[in-house]
Amino acid sequence: MNYTLKKKGKFKSQGDLNASSSYSTLPFRFERLPGNKVLITNDVGEYAVILTDELTQLVDGTALSPSTFAALQRIHVVSKAGDSSAYSLLSLKLRKRYAHLCEFTSLHMMVVSLRCNQSCPYCQVSRQSEDREKFDMSLETAQASLEHIARSPSKQLKIEFQGGESLLNFELIKEIVGLAKSTIPDDKSLSFVAATNLTFIDDEIIDFFGENSIHFSTSIDGPEDLHNNNRPFYGKNAHQLVTENIRYIQERLGSDKVSALMTTTQRSLNRGREIVDEYVRLGFNGIFLRSLSPYGFAVKTKTYYEYSADEWLDFYKDTLDYILELNRRGHRFEEYFTQLLAERMLNQGGTGYVDLQSPSGCGIMGVVYDYDGKVYTSDEGRMLSQMGDSALQLGHVSDSYNDLFCSEKLYGLLSDSLAQSAPMCSDCAFVPWCGSDPSYHQSTQNDFVGHKAYSGFCRKQMGAFHHLLNIFESRKEDREIIESWIN
Amino acid sequence: MEVELPPGTTSPSAIQKAAYRLAPKVSITIIGLSDAKITVEVATKGEFVESEVLSEFREFLTDYTLREKISEKTEGVRTLLLAQAFSSVLNSYKDELHAQEEG
Numbered sequence A: 001m002n003y004t005l006k007k008k009g010k011f012k013s014q015g016d017l018n019a020s021s022s023y024s025t026l027p028f029r030f031e032r033l034p035g036n037k038v039l040i041t042n043d044v045g046e047y048a049v050i051l052t053d054e055l056t057q058l059v060d061g062t063a064l065s066p067s068t069f070a071a072l073q074r075i076h077v078v079s080k081a082g083d084s085s086a087y088s089l090l091s092l093k094l095r096k097r098y099a100h101l102c103e104f105t106s107l108h109m110m111v112v113s114l115r116c117n118q119s120c121p122y123c124q125v126s127r128q129s130e131d132r133e134k135f136d137m138s139l140e141t142a143q144a145s146l147e148h149i150a151r152s153p154s155k156q157l158k159i160e161f162q163g164g165e166s167l168l169n170f171e172l173i174k175e176i177v178g179l180a181k182s183t184i185p186d187d188k189s190l191s192f193v194a195a196t197n198l199t200f201i202d203d204e205i206i207d208f209f210g211e212n213s214i215h216f217s218t219s220i221d222g223p224e225d226l227h228n229n230n231r232p233f234y235g236k237n238a239h240q241l242v243t244e245n246i247r248y249i250q251e252r253l254g255s256d257k258v259s260a261l262m263t264t265t266q267r268s269l270n271r272g273r274e275i276v277d278e279y280v281r282l283g284f285n286g287i288f289l290r291s292l293s294p295y296g297f298a299v300k301t302k303t304y305y306e307y308s309a310d311e312w313l314d315f316y317k318d319t320l321d322y323i324l325e326l327n328r329r330g331h332r333f334e335e336y337f338t339q340l341l342a343e344r345m346l347n348q349g350g351t352g353y354v355d356l357q358s359p360s361g362c363g364i365m366g367v368v369y370d371y372d373g374k375v376y377t378s379d380e381g382r383m384l385s386q387m388g389d390s391a392l393q394l395g396h397v398s399d400s401y402n403d404l405f406c407s408e409k410l411y412g413l414l415s416d417s418l419a420q421s422a423p424m425c426s427d428c429a430f431v432p433w434c435g436s437d438p439s440y441h442q443s444t445q446n447d448f449v450g451h452k453a454y455s456g457f458c459r460k461q462m463g464a465f466h467h468l469l470n471i472f473e474s475r476k477e478d479r480e481i482i483e484s485w486i487n
Numbered sequence B: 001m002e003v004e005l006p007p008g009t010t011s012p013s014a015i016q017k018a019a020y021r022l023a024p025k026v027s028i029t030i031i032g033l034s035d036a037k038i039t040v041e042v043a044t045k046g047e048f049v050e051s052e053v054l055s056e057f058r059e060f061l062t063d064y065t066l067r068e069k070i071s072e073k074t075e076g077v078r079t080l081l082l083a084q085a086f087s088s089v090l091n092s093y094k095d096e097l098h099a100q101e102e103g
Helices: A014-018 A052-060 A066-074 A085-097 A099-103 A139-151 A166-183 A203-211 A224-230 A238-253 A272-281 A296-300 A309-328 A336-347 A379-386 A401-405 A408-416 A438-445 A456-474 A476-486 B012-021 B050-102
Strands: A023-025 A029-033 A037-041 A047-051 A078-080 A107-111 A156-162 A189-195 A214-219 A258-263 A366-369 A374-376 A393-396 B002-005 B026-033 B038-044
Touching: A023 B050, A029 B050, A037 A052, A047 A052, A047 A066, A052 B050, A066 A078, A078 A085, A085 A099, A085 B050, A107 A139, A139 A166, A139 A366, A139 A401, A156 A166, A166 A189, A166 A203, A203 A214, A203 A238, A214 A238, A224 A238, A238 A258, A258 A272, A272 A309, A309 A456, A309 A476, A336 A456, A336 A476, A366 A379, A374 A379, A379 A438, A393 A401, A438 A456, A456 A476, B002 B050, B012 B026, B012 B038, B012 B050, B026 B050, B038 B050
Parallel strands: A107 A156, A107 A366, A156 A189, A189 A214, A214 A258
Antiparallel strands: A023 A078, A029 A037, A037 A047, A366 A374, A374 A393, B002 B038, B026 B038
16 A cells, blocks of 8 residues: 655655655554554564654554654565565565474484483473383384484484483483484484483493484583472482583583573572573583473472562573673673574574474474373473373374374364464564464463463563563663674 | 443454453453444453553553554555465475476
8 A cells, every 4th residue: 555645836845855655564563662662573573663653653654754664664564655575575584484394393302211310399291210111212112203203304303312311211312323323314414412310421321422422401400509409319419410420521522512401490580690600600601591381290399380470580681681791791601592582583583492483383393202102292292191181192103104293183283373363462563573382371271372361471472572672772782792692 | 340432443353352461450341332332341350450450451452453453454465475475385395296206
């Protein structure tokens, strides 16, 4: 649609020269910001910030100031009358934005054992005690899983060994690595990672991991007292064991061969800075500020309910500020949740983070092969099943690839998970940066889509987006630091 | 409490969206719909203050009404953009399949 002001006389008025008055409007969403400002986003996540009055002008199609017009033109929300290039560019960007869907499943998680030697109250998995070997994956199940993995169209495959404690079935890990190299076609890249609590390690494990480029992924919740409170280990000092083993791996294989995650508990909320200091002390280059998930023992022990989304947001903002302060002082240290969001907001880039995709990454970015052969759309789906809800189970490894990945169940889930169609999300300016988390909503509201006004996931995401927008728009140095994490 | 909304300033769907967004704080029901006015019944929940919630409701109502105007202007363009973006993906896939069959 074109809107043209009537001109009087031969010459343009000063107002005509100062305003852009003839333009077409392309689709956009908006969200009000503090300070009389409005966020405008397009369908691929490019954004501009304009004034409240200018929103009214934009909606009515009346004249915009040149600077506002330029900002909106850059993100293809307006285009000059007769100029169709914006349409081509935007459709190209849309295609690129969703190109990853053609890659299909790249992350394959194999639960080699449900046994665990720790008893973390917030454990998302309903772990089993160490001596029950019937909770180990069999070789036959592993082989069947690998056949499905080999069928994935993705050119870059990652196999993640999960648990329980994955190293309790190290023998099977060795078998799987060997089999994978002969089963997976040569034209695909293959990488491995093992999620482990690192309470035990030996040279055989380290040598094998080094020879096969297997990455260690462990958990460190913070300083010793915090970690040991969160992750008790039957009278032993879990923190001491883990940190010693981290150091050993770093010395033997290199710092880049081991990474750590933290989980925020109620005890963590006012200790973000100490947690970061611990990560720095251990030689890590970054941290993922992760909130509790509503599954498994975290729900049974009510650990999940110990804090609200708003309390976690306060923790996140304060800890991120501290991390930015470290960077300003010359110590490069990244926050990975911020990095994910910034990649979306500033580069409109896709990320491999399964929990923040629309459509959901369940099944199509990641899939789980459980110890007993059941196949789930995600690790959260596995956890829900252990809580008695099999809504996110796709089938069994004995099923055909088509039955697992081309099922009406998966199509229905993916269809429901499209945030652009969901109530409240469809109008939200943050939707190009956000995603759906059907597992979270199934667990908390017994519904894949969920009522977002009641959703802790939504509250957390919106809070984080608002905070980062404020940084990008008003804190130049901090914006540059975060940009350095993604470029 | 009943609130009357002037005709032409909003729509039932905008009211429903505003009500959805405020659901934890307030229950909003359309009880009257005519050319003269739209009447809604507003019942605040829990400890939330009625005047604050009403203010928030009016703000959301304004925004969702604006969003409907935007959608009316641009939804057709969005459909075309999506069709243009993804029809070429489908065509590329068909070309690839065809090449594989011939090869």
